[in-house]
Amino acid sequence: LSLITVELEDRSYPIILKRGLLSEVGSTLSDMGFSGRAAVVTNPVVEGLYGAAVTGGLKDAGFDPVVITIPDGEGAKTLETASGIYDELIKNKMERSNLIIALGGGVVGDIAGFAAATYLRGVPYVHLPTTLLAQVDSSVGGKTAVNHPMGKNLIGAFYQPKAVFIDPETLKTLDGAELKSGLAEVVKYGVIWDKDFFALLEESAAALTAAPVPTASGDELVKAIERSCEIKAEVVGADERETGIRSILNFGHTFAHAIETGAGYGRFKHGEAVSIGMVMAAELSARLGLCNDSVPARIKALLSALGLPVDLPELSAEALIESMKLDKKVAGGRIRFVLTAELGKVLLKEVDEEELRAFFSVYST
Numbered sequence: 001l002s003l004i005t006v007e008l009e010d011r012s013y014p015i016i017l018k019r020g021l022l023s024e025v026g027s028t029l030s031d032m033g034f035s036g037r038a039a040v041v042t043n044p045v046v047e048g049l050y051g052a053a054v055t056g057g058l059k060d061a062g063f064d065p066v067v068i069t070i071p072d073g074e075g076a077k078t079l080e081t082a083s084g085i086y087d088e089l090i091k092n093k094m095e096r097s098n099l100i101i102a103l104g105g106g107v108v109g110d111i112a113g114f115a116a117a118t119y120l121r122g123v124p125y126v127h128l129p130t131t132l133l134a135q136v137d138s139s140v141g142g143k144t145a146v147n148h149p150m151g152k153n154l155i156g157a158f159y160q161p162k163a164v165f166i167d168p169e170t171l172k173t174l175d176g177a178e179l180k181s182g183l184a185e186v187v188k189y190g191v192i193w194d195k196d197f198f199a200l201l202e203e204s205a206a207a208l209t210a211a212p213v214p215t216a217s218g219d220e221l222v223k224a225i226e227r228s229c230e231i232k233a234e235v236v237g238a239d240e241r242e243t244g245i246r247s248i249l250n251f252g253h254t255f256a257h258a259i260e261t262g263a264g265y266g267r268f269k270h271g272e273a274v275s276i277g278m279v280m281a282a283e284l285s286a287r288l289g290l291c292n293d294s295v296p297a298r299i300k301a302l303l304s305a306l307g308l309p310v311d312l313p314e315l316s317a318e319a320l321i322e323s324m325k326l327d328k329k330v331a332g333g334r335i336r337f338v339l340t341a342e343l344g345k346v347l348l349k350e351v352d353e354e355e356l357r358a359f360f361s362v363y364s365t
């Protein structure tokens, strides 16, 4: 068992990481002082796999659980789906003190958190993340959202959960490509914060991707989840609302979002685009003289070893630049990047369009 705290004064909360934790969530929540009705928000896939373990544990601990399912997939992360969740919460007479439990990947977590932030002006909620991405990234930090037809995550709120319960055993059923996608974010933490962690990932790359899916009992993976959560907790604790240092978590993401848009949503998984984006951000850093060439080389080698793509697909540089200019991180026409100084250390820097164009012209040849 490992316990990490996200330190946010009266909004502080624990991240509990333990194999087999899922069935103990009910009793732990009861120990935390919750009782009565609880709404488990999930999707049909995750419900089929883990719904009974969670609701069984809740019942044993004296809770009265109701399950609310939303359709699987990013397409369901809409206001309309949220509205359907409100209908169920109201129908089931959920009150202010009742708990919402998000059981699933980032989609379920983001929308359940959003519903919790807004239903009755805010009810308590906890995360039970079941994808690697959700365990190392989306369940920690209190960003909740739904998508708008004009763009991803445009409607949302910062609203912290009361706890995050991570059971790495749930990763045993996860698709291998989903697992690799989550590993890209794990690598990100090493690059932005902890060079020893990066080196550890280099040593354990083979174990992390052992075919077909690493046994979730693999210590390397559990350790990687733990260290990732510690780093995210520390960064979020220092800057809850992303007015400063929290933006380093966007390392690789400016390029990644442009690639996702340019290639058409769905062609690359988010983590795959982040993988390519991180290599590009490191290459750009080297080109600007901010770090030496060994930094992008090591990042590229590790991501390749983890089975992630590292090469920019054939996309128009102009289209990528245009798309980056529409990104949230633009200040006065110059695009703001998270760039590498050395492994474990990044900096924020604005890069102008001409520089970027020059970079692309050497990069794509």
Ligand SMILES: NC(=O)c1ccc[n+]([C@@H]2O[C@H](COP(=O)([O-])OP(=O)(O)OC[C@H]3O[C@@H](n4cnc5c(N)ncnc54)[C@H](O)[C@@H]3O)[C@@H](O)[C@H]2O)c1
Pocket: 043, 045, 046, 049, 072, 073, 074, 077, 104, 105, 106, 107, 108, 110, 130, 131, 132, 133, 134, 137, 138, 139, 140, 141, 142, 143, 144, 152, 153, 170, 171, 172, 173, 174, 175, 178
């Ligand atoms: N809030 C944040 O800070 C934050 C950070 C990063 C990403 N996100 C959001 O997270 C979302 C992506 O999350 P995701 O990658 O987890 O995708 P996802 O939630 O769509 O899950 C991926 C797939 O895996 C399935 N699944 C989930 N757990 C499983 C399990 N244990 N076994 C088998 N299948 C399982 C799901 O049903 C789904 O089909 C995006 O909407 C993104 O915007 C939010």
Ligand SMILES: [Zn+2]
Pocket: 185, 253, 270, 274
């Ligand atoms: Zn990401």
